[in-house]
Amino acid sequence: MISLKHVALTALLASAGSASVIPPRIGTPATEEGTFSAVQVRNTKHxxxxxxxxxxxxxxxxxxxxxxxxxxxxxxxxxxxxxxxxxxxxxxxxxSEYLTPVSIGTPAQVLNLDFDTGSSDLWVFSSETPSRDINGQTIYNPSKSSTSSKLAGATWEIVYGDQSSSSGDVYKDKVTVGGLTVTNQAVETAQRVSDEFTQDSDNDGLLGLAFSSLNTVSPTQQKTFFDNAKSSLTSPLFTADLKHNARKCQNLSS
Structure with missing residues (x-):
């Protein structure tokens, strides 16, 4: 698949309620209003x-x-x-060097997601994922979030270029990336994942950054995190600055 998939972005993103897993001052909003940054660090388990x-x-x-x-x-x-x-x-x-911690729900549940420019689904390992398919991943549990609501009748299924795949149902919840929050974001909860994802124990899901027209939710497609967030940004764009072994930024509206 064409992606920052398995270019996993390990960015420690700031969000309320997740300070215990995020070093101070990492992933805080940039000083310029309407611009946010997430700082990545190398995955030492690689x-x-x-x-x-x-x-x-x-x-x-x-x-x-x-x-x-x-x-x-x-x-x-x-x-x-x-x-x-x-x-x-x-x-x-x-x-597969970098993953990006993303805060989902209230209180925040922090999952390490793979930012993918080749797809448009935000999906995660969840409390609905069979235990046999979970191999150390952190899961999202919508029942533990006061801001979650199930999107009735909605399902999703995605197959990537390397034939890895996942599918499940859909919730709406609060999602925060680098200090930027979308309050009603579609979060696709996995009920099935292929072996490739099960084996990737550090990766808790994907955050798609491609066009929303590629989103696989049916019967009604859902917008990506970026499409939902861009109206609050100074400029509707994102950038990534990745260097070997270096702590760098992924910027939203840079």
Whole structure:
């Protein structure tokens, strides 16, 4: 998939009620009114793997994996599991370095989301996700948010370019990114996720930044976080400044 997916953006975003997991002064609004920034830091849990990176590229472009590569991937994921003492993950160099903490609900539930410029759904691991599909991810529980409401009859299903997929139902809730809040944002709660997402234990979901016309919610498409937020920004744009091992910013209206 075309994305900052698995370019995971690890930004520690400020929001009320989430200070316990966010260092002071990280992700605070920029000084200029109508402009907000989220600061990213490197994911220190990231494990580099040549075979896994190559296999990811093969799968993305739907090219069958040679037997030798399949064997290398099997050996590599096994060694990753033993080294970390956790369930098998599929880390890839260069495009899984950063995740962005996003606050959802009241009080805030902070999830690390993958910002994706190739899709338009904001979906998360949730209390509705089967336990067998959860592998250390933080989940969103709408029943614990005083500002959540279920969008009756709404469902969603998305398949990405690498054939990873997820689906479920939809809630409306308060969402905050880098000090910028949307009070009635569609939050798509996963009832099913593919193995690729289960294996990615640091990633709690995706926040799509593409055109809202690509949103998969039916029967009525929902706007992206950015489309809902842009009227409160000085300029309707976002930027990302990512550098290896460096703390940098993702800006909304920069």
């Amino acid at each position: 494990v580099k793997s040549g075979p896994l990176a190559l296999a990811k590229a093969y799968r993305k472009f739907k090219v069958p994996l040679p037997e030798e590569l399949q064997a290398a991937v099997a050996n590599n994921t096994g060694s990753v599991k033993r080294a970390t003492g956790s369930a098998t993950t599929t880390p890839t160099e260069y495009d």
